[in-house]
Amino acid sequence: MSPVLADVLQVSALVTALALVHRPLGDYMAAVYSSSKHLRVERWIYRAVGANPDAEQRWPAYLRGVLAFSAVSVLFLYLLQRVQDRLPLSLGLKPISPDQAFNTAASFVSNTNWQSYSGEAAMGHLVQTGGLAVQNFLSAAVGMAVAVALVRGFARSRTSELGNFWSDLVRGVVRILLPLALVAAVVLVAAGAIQNFASPQEITTVTGATQHLPGGAVASQEAIKDLGTNGGGFFNANSAHPFENPNAFSNLFEVFLLLVIPFSLPRTFGRLVGSVKQGYAVLAAMGVIWLAAVVAVTALEYAHPGIAAQAAGGAMEGKETRFGEGSSALFAVSTTMTSTGSVNSFHSSFSGLSGGVLLLGMMLGEVAPGGVGSGLYGMLIIAVIAVFIAGLMVGRTPEYLGKKIGAREIKLAACYILITPTLVLGFTALAMALPTPPHSMLNSGPHGFSEVLYAYTSGANNNGSAFAGLNANTQWYNTTIGLVMLLGRFLPMVFVLALAGALAEQRPVPATTGTLQTHKPLFTGLLVGAVLIVAGLTFFPALALGPLAEGLS
Secondary structure, three states: OOHHHHHHHHHHHHHHHHHHHHHHHHHHHHHHHHOOOOOHHHHHHHHHHOOOOOOOOEHHHHHHHHHHHHHHHHHHHHHHHHOHHHOOOOOOOOOOOHHHHHHHHHHHHOOOOOOOOOHHHHOOHHHHHHHHHHHHHHHHHHHHHHHHHHHHHHHOOOOOEOOOHHHHHHHHHHHHHHHHHHHHHHHHHHHOOOOOOOOOEEEEOOOOOEEEEOOOOHHHHHHHHHHOOOOOOOOOOHHHOOOOOOOHHHHHHHHHHHHHHHHHHHHHHHHHHOOHHHHHHHHHHHHHHHHHHHHHHHHHHHHOOOHHHHHHOOOOOOEOOOOHHHHHHHHHHHHHHOOOOOOOEOHHHOOHHHHHHHHHHHHOOOOOOOOOOHHHHHHHHHHHHHHHHHHHHHOOOOEEOOEEOOHHHHHHHHHHHHHHHHHHHHHHHHHHHOOOHHHHEOOOHHHHHHHHHHHHHHHHOOOOOOOOOEOOOOHHHHHHHHHHHHHHHHHHHHHHHHHHHHHHOOOOOOOOOOOOOOOOHHHHHHHHHHHHHHHHHHHHHHHHHOHHHHHHO
C-alpha cells in the first residue's frame, strides 16, 4: 500500500469515527448542561465548596466564579511545585524554581500546558497526578462552562441569568470528562501505554549498556491530556515517546481524542438553541478549515522542499519513523487547530511553509475545531462578526439566532478578536528588540523569528505546543509567556460572558424574508471567509517575516 493511500484511509477512518460519535456525544452534553437534577457525588462537592448549584448567576457573578476558581488553582499548583521535595512520591526531585513554577501553574490552569521543563526529570508522581492531571480536568471544564454560558445567551431572552458556574464546572468534570477519560485510559493501556507509580528502573541492554527507564501514571494523564485539549506530556518527548504513544493505533486514537469533544460541541450548541441545523453550519465551517490544513501540510511534507530533504528522500528529520510524514502532519494540524500542546513530532522540523500553516492554525484563534469550549465560543464570536459584515452588505440590522447584533455586541466581539494579536505581536516584538531574549534562539534569520513568534502564539492562544529550538526556560520567557497565557485565557472570557449577558437580555427578533439564513451553506462559506480574513489581515506581516520568508527562500 502506498503511503498516500494509507494516509487517505487513515483520515477517512478518523472522520468516520468522529461522525459516528458526533450525535450521541453532542446530545448527551446538551442533556448534561440542561438537566435540573444533581448526582449525589455532585451534591457532596457543592457542600464542600459552599456553592448553591440552583442559584442562577448574572454574567458578572459567573465571571467572578471563573476568575476566583482559576486564581486559587494557580496558587495551589504553584505551591505544590515549590514544596515538591517534601511530598511523597517526589522521586527525590528538587522543588521547581519560582519563575518556572509560576509559568507551569499559569500554563495548566489556563488549559495551555506549555512546558519549559522535562516532565520525567523535573516532576514527581504526586505533582504529575495530583497537580497537573487534575488541572487538565478542571481547566477543560472551565472552558466548556464558558461556552455553555454563551450558548445560553443566544437561547434565552429577557433575562440576565446565564446559569451557575459551579454547577456547569462540576457537571463537566463528573459527567463528561471523567467517564470519557476512564475509557480512553483503558484503551491506551491496552495499546501499550504504561500506568504505574514505579521508580525509575536501570536496565542493561543487549549491547551491555545501561538504560534509564522512568515509570509513572502515563495512560491516565495521556487520556485527559488529549481529551481535554490540554497537551502537557508526562515525558519531555510528549506523544513522540513510546510510553505515551506506543504505536500507529494509539497515535490515531489520540488524534480522535483531540477532536472528539470540540467537533461534538456544535451539536450541543444546536440542541440548546433549538436548531441542530445551526450546529451543522458551525461544524461544517470547522471541518472545512481543518481538512484543508491537513491536506496542505501533508502535501507540503511529502513534497519535502529543500536540498537536504530531497537528498534524504523525505522530510523525516524531527519525526517518528513509527508514524511517518502523513501521521505526523495529521497530528500536528489537529493539535494546533485544537489548542492542544500535544505533539508526536517537532514542528521546527517541518518545512517553512507547512510550519507556517501550523502557525496560522493557532492564529485563526484555534476555532477549527478549537479547544474544548474555547473553540465553540471562539467560532460563535466569529459568527457574530460574520453576520455583522453581511448586514453591512445588504443594509440591514444584523441578526443571529433571533438576536440583534448592535453596537454593544459588536464592540464586545471586536475586543475579543483584538486580545490575541495584541499579546502575540506585542511580546514577540519585545523579545526581538531586547538584547537578551534572542540569545535563546537556536537558529537565526526567519526560522529563529518563527521560533519566538510560535512561542507567544502558542501561549496567547492557550495551545502549548512548542516549535522547538527555543530555550524557553529563562526568567524572561517563563515570566512573559506565563503572563501571556493567563491574559490570553481569561481576558477573552470577560468579553464572551459580557456578550452572553447582553444577548440574554434581548427580546427575540422574529425572522423575516430578509433575515440571513445562518444554517445554509452560504453562511458557512461566509463564516470560513471571516475566520481567514480576520486572522490573515492581522498576522500576515508577521508570517511574511518568518515561515513565508523561509519557505520561499
